[in-house]
Amino acid sequence: MSLRTEPVTMNVGPIHPSTHGVFRMRVTFDGEEIVDVEPVIGYLHRGSEKLAEERTYTQVVTLTDRMDYVASMTNNQSYILSVEKLAGITPSPRGVWLRMIAAELQRIASHAVANGFLINDLGAWHTPLLYMLREREKILEMFEMLCGARITNSYLRPGGVFMDAPDQFWPALNRFLDEMPNRIDDIERLLTTNEIVLIRTQNVGVLKKDECLNASITGPVLRASGVDWDLRDKNPYDYYDQIEFSRPLGEIGDNHDRFLVRIFEMRESLKILRQCIENIEPGPVRPKEVPFLVRPPKGDSYVPIESPKGELGFYLVSDGGISPFRCHVRAPSLINLTLLREMVLGDKIADLFVTFGSIDVNMGEVDR
Amino acid sequence: MNTVLDSVVFKFIYCMLVSSDECANSFKIIGSGFISEKYAIIGFLITAFFLIFIIVNGALVGVLALIWGERRLVGRFQARLGPNRWGPWGIFTPVADAIKVMFKEDISPTLSDKFVFILAPILMVVPVLMIFAVIPFGEATFLTDLNVGVLFVLAITSTNTLSVLMAGWGSGNRYGIIGGLRAVAMLLSYEIPMALAAVGVILMAGSLSIIQVIESQVIPYAIFQPLGFLTFLIASTAELNRSPFDITEAESELIAGYMTEYSSMKFGLFYLGEFMATIASSAIIVCLFLGGWKGPEILPSHFWFMIKWILMICVFIWFRATFPRLRVDQIMELAWKGLFELTLINILSIAILMLIWPDPSITELWIMTGIKWIVFFVSLWIFGKLLGPKPLQKNGVARKIVLQK
Amino acid sequence: MFGFGLIKGLFVTLKNLVGPTFTVQYPNKRVGLIKASKYYNKNPFSLFKSHPLEGFKAIVGQAVIKEFPDQSPRFRGQEFNWFEDRCTGCASCAKYCPLGIIEIVTHPGEKNIQEGTSYDIDVFDIDIGRCMFCGICVEACPFDALHMGSGFERAIEKRENLVISVDELRSAEKRPSTWFRPQMEKSSYEPRNEKIEDSHDVGRHEKPSKEELTKRWVNER
Incomplete structure (x- = not known):
């Protein structure tokens, strides 16, 4: 006996508890099974790239904060590296170390948010999320010490950072480094062997190696599929070539691998932070000769960095003026999102949100 | 009428109203009431009304307390404080919630089926209130002692399936329909393990009356038949639509499932029904498995019942604070491939043990308990192997991550 | 298991x-x-x-x-702190503001301060309804006259009141944040606890003594 069924189309989002912002999907499903997903983006489009064309190079830093608003430090970093290459500025060593510390802290915070919300999409009643946010809170407090803001940092400037870290920053960072491994252990005890998490995430939303490479997916999503590609290692920017760290790689590329890869990367970031503290030396945080109004020569530059979400790069074209002639952002969230349909077809409705959460997109970055 | 008069509270109020010989014998202090024995039925009705009034309002207050307690406790589980602004320790927060819910605009969507839409929340609350009728809150303190109490509870709880389906269908919303249909599938499936787990209890007690079940518990059945307790606990969590089985509401998937289109007091009724069901279901678990009002005689029986009851509710809150949600097909799998068989094993083992020791003494009871625990671990291990997550590696840890140097 | x-x-x-x-x-x-x-x-x-x-x-x-949450001295707060006698009316802040929310109207001043002619400020409006508190105006100020504030309790009922006017800036309590002002951080100053009255305290140079001033402005001219 076969039941006659017919597919139903339903709008998920842009206002929905687990679309991580204002993402919209037109989901066609048959019973509980997903037949088709059509992502609709653009609800958070603010024209950041266009706005950058009429702002000076320093002012654009504030725009980059608002692209990926859970990882502003790495956005700043990517943009500043691009400007430095464009204008031929050699940054001060202390400034570089400081922005590496900031970027790694931001990576931990971003991964904590990603994993927390992934588990929240699984339906945990906010508990793991709040444990993760508790750790993120400490990082944000450190950011407040560094630059006076918690999310929209604008900490970096061409040539380094705008101001040296205050005295109370270093004890706070050391305390964090001592505490954090235990906290991650706690999270792992709660989640990585949790049978419900395992059966919900394993073999769901599988991305094969070649699919990833074809769609130019980067970041933890790519590494979870088993491709050893980390720009900090393959194309070191800042002083990452002086630092030793390992890259966690997944096997299958399912949601659980992506979850675990992020947890392991948090541990690796802690290692990097320790090495940064060892290597940092006193000195100016940005060279004196860099003017407030940077005026790079004609040309273009693109420096990709490994942001928490993947390869993030600012393509800047200068016409010799005080503001970029053209600014284009290679946003990892947008590109990682391209395979969403392939990942969820044939799965259940509940898996759609988990898979979507495991990609860790940020709508501010997708729509820009 | 006579079974009802076994209840001390009932008899007390009844005797204040009606003058009868029986009353004069049992309560010498009060003496006899003003209604003559000829019209005893009037006194009986007034007493019943009075008691129902107490129980309904008690349940409402219980719901308010539970809302507050749940939010506070979940807050503490999540390393935060929970509501603490409105009144000392935030105890007036549910009152504020209730006022807010009552004054909200009552919206019924254009596409909704009005009759079904309005009927659904009412059907959610009424059956749950009826469960309280058969719960003994302490020694000889109950509204009525039904001789088919357990069956009554199981039957009444299953009616909220209908309410959920009506709400989902009537609201004319696709989220609602998915929620409603999920609810039907899940609630119907979990009726069976729930009933079968109760059969284990009934076999031991030899009666369907809840009072009899409590009185037969020399060792609480939670210890005596862990398999039955576990399955009943899981099944009733599912029946309550609570995490990890809250697929019918599924905040992160279906927004609010069948309640998506409801607002104002209609939503409030759903909320009420759900929390009341949690209270009632905890009471049922306490009665069937934790020995009801029984306890050392330091405290009166009512206190023992209260303590166990609150602890049971806390366990539900603890579950909610810890577990992620299961997927629809996994929930079905758990019900039909896991709990159903486990309850059958439970019944079978009890039946065999009762054949061996038809009239067990205390030592024999403890031996039976030991055997039951062995059965519990063995069967759980086997079912974990069969149903558990497949790629578990050594030490039960799924480490597949390679660190690339 | x-x-x-x-x-x-x-x-x-x-x-x-x-x-x-x-x-x-x-x-x-x-x-x-x-x-x-x-x-x-x-x-x-x-x-x-x-x-x-x-x-x-x-x-x-x-x-x-x-109870008050811990707050870093660098916290970029809402009300701006402005020291009028440090301000020359150069409007750098207005120029560098990414959103263009600072409006400055000046006229040539009557008073001649030692370091050249300064302008009197007629209008100094900061529309914090649109401000994103990036602090670039503070960074741009060459004379350390404008500072970020340290508070965050400026909830207001009307949109018009969100514009900070020059009178408000003059009369406000001076609790500047140490954002981009390393000279204030060195003196371990806490904006929560201390007020700053003297505009010389916020500058990046030491206050010149009278001899120095005479030497610079009288003897060497």
Whole structure:
């Protein structure tokens, strides 16, 4: 006996508890099974790239904060590296170390948010999320010490950072480094062997190696599929070539691998932070000769960095003026999102949100 | 009428109203009431009304307390404080919630089926209130002692399936329909393990009356038949639509499932029904498995019942604070491939043990308990192997991550 | 065994149930006797004498005391701090503001300050309804006249009132943030506790002595 069924189309989002912002999907499903997903983006489009064309190079830093608003430090970093290459500025060593510390802290915070919300999409009643946010809170407090803001940092400037870290920053960072491994252990005890998490995430939303490479997916999503590609290692920017760290790689590329890869990367970031503290030396945080109004020569530059979400790069074209002639952002969230349909077809409705959460997109970055 | 008069509270109020010989014998202090024995039925009705009034309002207050307690406790589980602004320790927060819910605009969507839409929340609350009728809150303190109490509870709880389906269908919303249909599938499936787990209890007690079940518990059945307790606990969590089985509401998937289109007091009724069901279901678990009002005689029986009851509710809150949600097909799998068989094993083992020791003494009871625990671990291990997550590696840890140097 | 991971998870949440919370309470919090007496700077017995009601509340942990979250001195707060006698009316801040929300109108001043002619400020409007508190205006100010504030309690009922006018800037309490002002950080200044009255204290140079001034402006001219 076969039941006659017919597919139903339903709008998920842009206002929905687990679309991580204002993402919209037109989901066609048959019973509980997903037949088709059509992502609709653009609800958070603010024209950041266009706005950058009429702002000076320093002012654009504030725009980059608002692209990926859970990882502003790495956005700043990517943009500043691009400007430095464009204008031929050699940054001060202390400034570089400081922005590496900031970027790694931001990576931990971003991964904590990603994993927390992934588990929240699984339906945990906010508990793991709040444990993760508790750790993120400490990082944000450190950011407040560094630059006076918690999310929209604008900490970096061409040539380094705008101001040296205050005295109370270093004890706070050391305390964090001592505490954090235990906290991650706690999270792992709660989640990585949790049978419900395992059966919900394993073999769901599988991305094969070649699919990833074809769609130019980067970041933890790519590494979870088993491709050893980390720009900090393959194309070191800042002083990452002086630092030793390992890259966690997944096997299958399912949601659980992506979850675990992020947890392991948090541990690796802690290692990097320790090495940064060892290597940092006193000195100016940005060279004196860099003017407030940077005026790079004609040309273009693109420096990709490994942001928490993947390869993030600012393509800047200068016409010799005080503001970029053209600014284009290679946003990892947008590109990682391209395979969403392939990942969820044939799965259940509940898996759609988990898979979507495991990609860790940020709508501010997708729509820009 | 006579079974009802076994209840001390009932008899007390009844005797204040009606003058009868029986009353004069049992309560010498009060003496006899003003209604003559000829019209005893009037006194009986007034007493019943009075008691129902107490129980309904008690349940409402219980719901308010539970809302507050749940939010506070979940807050503490999540390393935060929970509501603490409105009144000392935030105890007036549910009152504020209730006022807010009552004054909200009552919206019924254009596409909704009005009759079904309005009927659904009412059907959610009424059956749950009826469960309280058969719960003994302490020694000889109950509204009525039904001789088919357990069956009554199981039957009444299953009616909220209908309410959920009506709400989902009537609201004319696709989220609602998915929620409603999920609810039907899940609630119907979990009726069976729930009933079968109760059969284990009934076999031991030899009666369907809840009072009899409590009185037969020399060792609480939670210890005596862990398999039955576990399955009943899981099944009733599912029946309550609570995490990890809250697929019918599924905040992160279906927004609010069948309640998506409801607002104002209609939503409030759903909320009420759900929390009341949690209270009632905890009471049922306490009665069937934790020995009801029984306890050392330091405290009166009512206190023992209260303590166990609150602890049971806390366990539900603890579950909610810890577990992620299961997927629809996994929930079905758990019900039909896991709990159903486990309850059958439970019944079978009890039946065999009762054949061996038809009239067990205390030592024999403890031996039976030991055997039951062995059965519990063995069967759980086997079912974990069969149903558990497949790629578990050594030490039960799924480490597949390679660190690339 | 199946279910073992779940039980481990239950114990993690149980550990957090008895562990400390991370909630920051604002603007007040409820405390017990010890903290309340510490807050009023009294021993518990004299607390009962001076504040009997609070004392009784404190026994059940319900005494209300003021609480403020920790705040970094660099915190970029809402109300801007402006030192008029440092300002020359150059409008760098207005020029570098990414959103163009600073409006400055000046006229050539009557008074001649030593370092050249300064302008009198007629209008200095900062529309903090549109401000994103990036602090670039502060960074651009060549004379350290404009500073970020340190507060965040500027909730206002009307949109018009969000514009900070020049009078408001003049009369406001000066609690500047140390954002982009390393000279203030060196003197371990806390904007929460201290006010700054003298505009010389916020500058990046030492205040010149009278001899230096005479040497520079009288003898060498």
